Each structure stands twice: as C-alpha cells, then as structure tokens.
Amino acid sequence: MVDGTVQRRRGPGRGVSWRYDGPRSVLRLPLDVHDPRVRRHLERVFAAGFRVRRAVQRDAVARLAAYRRALAGPAAPGPVAVRERVGLTLGGLERAAYRHLDAAPHLRRYVTKALAMHLADGVWQPVDRHLFPDTSGRRSGRPGVGSWWDFRTMPGRARSHTTARKWETWRLVGTLPGHRHAHDHDGRLRQPRALRPVAATRHGVPVRSWWEHDSAFAVILTGTGEGDLVLPVRLPQGPGRQPVVEHYLGNPDRWHKVDVVRSRDPGRPGGWRYEAHLSILGPGRTAPAVAARRHAAAGLHRRGGIDVNVSNLAVVSVPTHPSDPAGMVATYLAKTGADRERLAAQQLRQRRRNRALDRSRRTSNPAQYRLSPRQQRRADRRHAAALPPVTVTTPGGPRLANAAGTPRQAYHRDTLSNGYRHLRAHAAADGAARTRSGHTRARIAAARIVAVHGPHLTVEDCDLSTWARRWGRGIHAFTPGMLLHAISHETPRSPKLPGVAGCSGPGPGTPPGPSTASAAPASPNSCATAGTTARPAA
Known part of the structure; x- marks a missing residue:
C-alpha cells in the first residue's frame, strides 16, 4: 500500500438479502467412480x-x-x-x-x-x-x-437464487429427461454398472459451458488447477423410486446445495463409497399411501400413553368420548425368539471379528504388549536351559502401560495392516446395515402403533442415556430411543411428545430395533405379550 493512501474495502450491501425460512430436504445420489x-x-x-x-x-x-x-x-x-x-x-x-x-x-x-x-x-x-x-x-x-478416517464430507457452497449461473464449488448439472434419454432401454431407465463419462452437451451437440448441459446428471467441481472434476450420477431406477426422483430432480430451481460425502465400503473400488447429498428448498416427498394412513390416524378420537422400558414398550389408549364402543386398546412390543437368535448370531460374529482385530494389532505391534503367562514360562524355561530365545510374533499379555495404567504408546499411533483396515471396514459396513435395518423396523412398528392408537400419545419424561449406563446391553438390544423417535416422526401434526426431547437414541452400529407389535382391546388388569392378543375382561 502506498503511503498516504487509504485501503478501500467493500462495504455492506444495499440490497435486500435473500432469505428462506421454509423446509428443506436432502436426496442422496450415488456417484460412479469406476474410472481410475x-x-x-x-x-x-x-x-x-x-x-x-x-x-x-x-x-x-x-x-x-x-x-x-x-x-x-x-x-x-x-x-x-x-x-x-x-x-x-x-x-x-x-x-x-x-x-x-x-x-x-x-x-x-x-x-x-x-x-x-x-x-x-x-x-x-x-x-x-x-x-x-x-x-x-x-x-x-x-x-x-x-x-483421516473420520474425514467424510467435502462441503459445498449454496447456489445463488438471485443471480443466474452462480454456483461455486460442487454443483449438479443435467436434466431428468436428458438423463433418462441417455440411459433409455426399451422405454425404461437402465444404467450400466460402470457409467460412461459425462461431457457437456446440449441436444446432443458438444458445448463449452456446463450451464448449457442438458444430458445425463453429473456433479462437477470447477476452478481447480487440475481441471474440471466430473462425477457421473446414478439415479434410483426402480419403478417405485421414480416419484421420489421426480420430486427432487424435476424442478432445478429448487436445487440449493451439494455436499460430497464418502463412507467406508470394502466392496467398492478404492474402499470408499461416494455420494452427493443434494439439498432442495422444500419438504421431502410423502407417499400417498403414507399420507392417507396418517390422515386416517389423525381422525381417531383417542388418547394414549407410552410406557417405555429397557427391553419392552407398552402403549395403552382410550377413546376421548366415553360412549365410544371401541374401548381400551393395548399394544406390547418386545423382542421375539427370532430377534434374539439373530442378535446372538450378530454378537458372536462381532466377537470373532474383534478377536481377529486384536490379533492383527498385536502382531503388527509386538513391542507394545507383554508376553502371556504361558509365553513367559516358556521363555524362562528356554533361558534356564541356555537355549536361544524364540521370537513371539503375537504376544498375548497386557499392553505396556505406566504406573497409572495409561498405555505407553497411544493406540492411534500403532501400525495397522491392510487386513486390519479391511476387516474394520467390514465391521463398520455391517454396523451401518444393522442400523438401517433397525430404523426400518422401528418405522414399521411406529406406523402400526399410530394407526391403532392415533397421534395423540404421551410418553414418560425420561433420559435413556442414564439407563444406558446401567443397562447398556438391554438398551442396545431393544433400542427404545429409536422407536420413540420413529413414533414422533410418524405424528408430525400432533403435539410434541414430552419425553422424546430428552431421550437420545443409540448411535450407529446398534442392533435392530423392535420388530413385533400386537394391538387388541385389553382390560386394565391384562397385558398383551409379544405375538399374543389380550381379550377384554368379562
């Protein structure tokens, strides 16, 4: 800066800032990275x-x-x-x-x-x-x-909704009709396993600007020294998924932001699965059948309460009008024998995997562990007999630690083999699959509960994190927090459940939630067990 001059800076804008206070929703779009x-x-x-x-x-x-x-x-x-x-x-x-x-x-x-x-x-x-x-x-x-393994998201910048053709970092290009035309097979959308590279075209003619591209979808990153990064997008091609695709991708004016997210997947090239999280301005799509079911549940003149426990959940509702002949209805949810067997098999598989991971870590870092008592006795016998020592590749003793019990070397500084990382990635993928399965079962159970008892439900004010410290295994097996969250999501128009705000569900990697629900009229002194029906008292 020259002496005697004042550096000029941009002042505040005089225009009205763009604001949007409505709902937003996100669609996950798989990215194809088969091209090395x-x-x-x-x-x-x-x-x-x-x-x-x-x-x-x-x-x-x-x-x-x-x-x-x-x-x-x-x-x-x-x-x-x-x-x-x-x-x-x-x-x-x-x-x-x-x-x-x-x-x-x-x-x-x-x-x-x-x-x-x-x-x-x-x-x-x-x-x-x-x-x-x-x-x-x-x-x-x-x-x-x-x-490095916790770094999952490369955030993008939201597009400008006031200036045309202004969208920095990650952005989505293409049109839905163009994508269907590019992957059309006898009038149906069929995408190959490895998508073809996407080039900027308009009506089949190559163009220089991505803003004019109207063919297959792609997520691009421009402005870097290495050139444009073009990631082909794979759309869900099942018949039941097409209304969802139309809702999110049919109107490009609602596209707001794109984040590129990766997750561990040992079955994919490179060991990572990449997705583009597209945020749109507007609510998500609700299927007509789901909307009709929720509308019918909202018309039930019933009020009920939820009693949540560590390993079961009970719901009891009564009609708001005493003259209603429906009477009291009770629902009891608990793990069935098939659920327990499946959970036991999953826990056994996880224990075996944990033992394999521990053996791999010990083999890669033998200097950080002591010998087991058996290995130490063998070494002492060989030393007493003047025999050369035998190198122990997998020590079985405790980890070397100081007087306070703190390991001398932090675990994150250990040397890990590729087999260890591959096995841990399999464990993470299995845990994510179990979590998705648990959410699905919880949504199905919540839909049945609300369809029978209506949306006006009250749950006890509880803190499941306190229960988890004492009954952690039972909480993780039944996942009541996941079910309460599904019930609150199933009743968006009802008053907020008092206890849901203070309850925190289990994190990723937990076993599936409850999967059995039975509802029937019940007397005040009777209760329905999993898979059975309670009869009204005579």
Missing part, C-alpha cells in the same frame, strides 16, 4: 481438503489454549475482546484457511478458496459448541484434531 482417473482425482481432492482442515483444526486448538490463558490473566479485557485478539472467531478461522492455502500452492490444484472457507466453517462448529452453551446450559468438550 476420476477416482484418483476425487481422492486427491479429499486428501487436499483433509490437509487444510487439519491445519485449521490445529490453529483452533492453539487459539483455544491461548484464549483460556488470556482469560486466566489478572487483567483480562473480556471474552469478546480476547477472542477477537487471538482470532478465535469464524472469520479468523476462515482467514487462517486462506493463509494455509496460499502457503501451499500445490493444494490449489485440487482445492479452491471457497472449499477452504467451508472447511473452516465446519471446524468452527465444534468450537462454537464448546465456547457457548446451548439452551440447557451444556457445552461440548474441547475439540481436537480429527483423523
């Missing part, structure tokens, strides 16, 4: 984004420590002034991401400044939850530096 060049390009984008995110996380940890030290001083000016001074703000972390990107020009081949800004925004969210309490007065723990 496309997959390698995408992996390098994630690798560069991880480096930027890790650098910003380290800056955030250091600034949090400086913020705590400054507040502990005798003459602290105040929390706000200290945060501004140490750069512990959203803008401060974004500027730190810019500086890291400028200091590493090789990363500009795969990451733009817009992507770096959104990665910094993702780092600020846990910092914000740590600094400022929520409505209940709780704060999150101090954030740390994440690992």
